[in-house]
Amino acid sequence: MKIIKVKNQIEGAQIGFDIFKQALENDAKVFGLATGSTPIKLYEVLRNSDLDFSNSISINLDEYLGLSGDNPQSYRYFMTQQLFNQKPFQHSYVPDGVKTDTALATKEYDQIIDKHPIDLQLLGIGHNGHIGFNEPGTSFESKTHVVDLQPSTIEANARFFEKPEDVPTQAISMGIASVMSAKHILLMAYGESKAEAISKMINGPVTEEMPASILQKHNSVTIIVDEAAANKLN
Numbered sequence: 001m002k003i004i005k006v007k008n009q010i011e012g013a014q015i016g017f018d019i020f021k022q023a024l025e026n027d028a029k030v031f032g033l034a035t036g037s038t039p040i041k042l043y044e045v046l047r048n049s050d051l052d053f054s055n056s057i058s059i060n061l062d063e064y065l066g067l068s069g070d071n072p073q074s075y076r077y078f079m080t081q082q083l084f085n086q087k088p089f090q091h092s093y094v095p096d097g098v099k100t101d102t103a104l105a106t107k108e109y110d111q112i113i114d115k116h117p118i119d120l121q122l123l124g125i126g127h128n129g130h131i132g133f134n135e136p137g138t139s140f141e142s143k144t145h146v147v148d149l150q151p152s153t154i155e156a157n158a159r160f161f162e163k164p165e166d167v168p169t170q171a172i173s174m175g176i177a178s179v180m181s182a183k184h185i186l187l188m189a190y191g192e193s194k195a196e197a198i199s200k201m202i203n204g205p206v207t208e209e210m211p212a213s214i215l216q217k218h219n220s221v222t223i224i225v226d227e228a229a230a231n232k233l234n
């Protein structure tokens with residue numbers, strides 16, 4: 001793991017941008033993208049840049065179950081606003097949160113990932129070490145699946161909704177095996193609330209109880225952290 005400590009999200013976004021730029025220069029075609037507050041600055045830099053993703057594919061990690069892409073709280077909507085409107089990709093995949101046949105929705109998403117192997121996967125991290133929406137206890141062998149969100153995740157994400165009761169309790173998430181199949185992984189984390197998860201991810205045992213710890217087994221991972229998120233690292 002390559003760990004890069006930055007002063008703040010602005011510096012982190014610049015380094016993240018350089019990694020995306022270099023990937024494009026090295027003919028990366030498929031970008032795995034993440035939502036949450038962590039990548040917002042990076043998306044701002046990307047959408048205002050002259051990078052061209054019109055021949056690239058993007059595949060997002062996850063989507064809330066029950067929210068359609070035109071719902072402002074959906075991850076599809078978030079991506080459209082933060083990136084795709086200004087920086088269109090040839091095709092952008094986000095799991096379908098409203099397909100009634102979820103077994104089919106998950107199967108189709110796996111087929112998409114199989115067809116478009118991910119060159120660069122962007123990740124944030126949950127307070128409990130989740131990546132995508134792969135909560136503690138998720139199998140490291142998992143592919144796309146329906147997830148019951150943990151109360152702590154619902155609470156953490158409630159800030160994006162009007163009331164906590166509005167947060168969906170389930171999501172569709174790309175699995176951990178698919179995340180691990182990406183050629184290169186870039187994980188970003190900012191703030192004190194991520195320090196514990198970052199420390200366990202890097203120095204703790206590799207265990208399904210800490211989903212992000214599996215990244216220790218990947219041979220090309222870059223971690224961008226600010227001082228607060230890095231303050232429990234020895």
Ligand SMILES: N[C@@H]1[C@@H](O)[C@H](O)[C@@H](COP(=O)(O)O)O[C@@H]1O
Nearest residue numbers: 035036037038124125126132133
């Ligand atoms: N599914 C997303 C994750 O992909 C994201 O990494 C995490 C952290 O969010 P934030 O970046 O807002 O701290 O939140 C959500 O649960």
